[in-house]
Amino acid sequence: MAKAVVTVIGKDKPGIIAGVSRTLAEHDINILDVSQTIMSDIFTMSMLVNLEKLDEEFNKLQNDLNHLGKKLNVEIHTQREEIFDAMSRI
Structure with a gap:
């Protein structure tokens, strides 16, 4: 299964999740797991998502999430699971 990790950090406000x-959902991506917390007034969230039904290039997803991050004034990073696997072998 192709997976990715999506992380979000920024000042808490309604509408981030x-x-x-x-x-x-617009990219037909299923959320497999999610963890979120608010530390003081800083929102943090990590999601594990399934990329199997991604009907567009991964870069398009990253661009759309980056655009959303700018709109919401938060940082959104998306990394394929293979990156984490490769880092653990180093």
């Missing part, structure tokens, strides 16, 4: 989830 909704916006990220909506963008993933």
Whole structure:
């Protein structure tokens, strides 16, 4: 299964989870696991997502999430699972 990790960090405000989830759904991406917390007034979230049904290039997904991050004034990073696997072998 092709997976990726999506991380979000920024000042807490309504709509962050909704916006990220909506963008993933528009790309036909299923959320496998999610963890979120608010530390003081800083929102942090990590998602493990399934990329198997990604009908577009991965870069398009990254661009759409980056655009959303700018709109919401948060940082959104998306990395394929293979990156984490490769780092653990070093």
